[in-house]
Amino acid sequence: MFRISGGRRAALGVTGAALLALSLAGCGEKESTEQPGAGPSVTAAADSALAAKVPDAIKADGVIKVGTDSTYAPAEFLDADGKTVVGFDIELFNAVAQKLGLKAEYESAPFDAILPGVDSGKYEVGVSSFTINAERMKTVNMVSYFSAGTQWATKAGNPAKVDTENACGKKIAVQVGTVQLDDITARSKKCTDAGKPAITIDQYQAQSDATAAVVSGKNDAMLADSPVGAYAVKQSSGQLELLGDIYESAPYGYAVKKDQAAFAEVLKEAVTAVIADGTYQGALKKWGVEGGAITTPALNPTS
Structure with a gap:
């Protein structure tokens, strides 16, 4: 995170x-x-x-x-x-x-x-x-x-078709108080400034809950620190996948x-x-x- x-x-x-x-x-x-x-x-x-x-x-x-x-x-x-x-x-x-x-x-x-x-x-x-x-x-x-750095993760196959550079209208999970929260908030503002739907940002007290929300399909994707996101994907036995590259290390x-x-x-x-x-x-x-x-x-x- x-x-x-x-x-x-x-x-x-x-x-x-x-x-x-x-x-x-x-x-x-x-x-x-x-x-x-x-x-x-x-x-x-x-x-x-x-x-x-x-x-x-x-x-x-x-x-x-x-x-x-x-x-x-x-x-x-x-x-x-x-x-x-x-x-x-x-x-x-x-x-x-x-x-x-x-x-x-x-x-x-x-x-x-x-x-x-x-x-x-x-x-x-x-x-x-x-x-x-x-x-x-x-x-x-x-x-x-x-x-x-930060990296995104989504359900395997990216069924919600999340684009990390254009997530307007998507439901994204992050942990409370993180850099990722600031990141996705700024991205949502860009969406609304351009007349596009805001990103629905769901904040979780525990990152484990944010991860579980993506696994269950409640959220379309999540943002997390790169080693944490990679570990979550590895432990998911194929249910999750990383999305895009690591950035802002x-x-x-x-x-x-x-x-x-x-x-x-x-x-x-x-x-x-x-x-x-x-x-x-x-x-x-x-x-x-x-x-x-x-x-x-x-x-x-x-x-």
């Missing part, structure tokens, strides 16, 4: 996966057994020099309190137990925390509540596929660690409170360290998203 008030995303969490499985069963199709993320978790060795730089207020209890929206597979979603948050975002940030000699503890929250939670101090970091943009950097520090960022610039800088150094020791590439490869790898993280990048 890139998201905007958060900026991101799109994906299948447990709810979406369950709905999709039921749909597939009804069609007599076999669900894919290939599961990205299978196998042991990657781990990173602690770096004592970096650990020493973590502000005392952060490291006092030995944990980093993280807010995440666990509906966004394969980035962050609930495992089969319905409680454990997993995904490439989670695996990678676990390694970053380990590099600092700390443990990450995750609390699931609505996407658009995470950045306010970081700002208020409820969370020490927001890890939820947040696309870095100027609006977000007004309220939080952001450390880049991945790159993703931009970095994801870890969100840190505005007055915690020193901590944000240490996170940047920790990302650099896991890139250098190979843990970073291992985590992304495990989840099949190595195409979004970056080589150099940045604090509050402007472009």
Whole structure:
């Protein structure tokens, strides 16, 4: 997802996966057994020099309190137990925390509540596929660690004949608070400015619900972050397909409170360290998203 008030995303969490499985069963199709993320978790060795730089207020209890929206597979979603948050975002940030000699503890929250939670101090970091943009950097520090774009997805065969460049009159699903919501809103305005029907924009609190709405036919298509849309299509066993090319690629960022610039800088150094020791590439490869790898993280990048 890139998201905007958060900026991101799109994906299948447990709810979406369950709905999709039921749909597939009804069609007599076999669900894919290939599961990205299978196998042991990657781990990173602690770096004592970096650990020493973590502000005392952060490291006092030995944990980093993280807010995440666990509906966004394969980035962050609930495992089969319905409680454990997993995904490439989670695996990678676990390694970053380990590099600092700390443990990450995750609390699931609505996407658009995470950045306010970081700002208020409820969370020490927001890890939820947040696309870095100027609006977000007004309220939080952001450390880049991945790159993703937006891509559309629709039912296989595109029965609604959705044209990504002319979706006027179509019903499109997006997650609340995302960059994709801004994108489709602007596209709808172009439609009405040209005297064409507006796009019906259905907003869902969970990306998994947006995905399920396309599977069911309630919506004609959806917009989501590229790795999330690709994962949803792969997990649909042929019921969904990608539509058009990936566009507007931009970095994801870890969100840190505005007055915690020193901590944000240490996170940047920790990302650099896991890139250098190979843990970073291992985590992304495990989840099949190595195409979004970056080589150099940045604090509050402007472009």
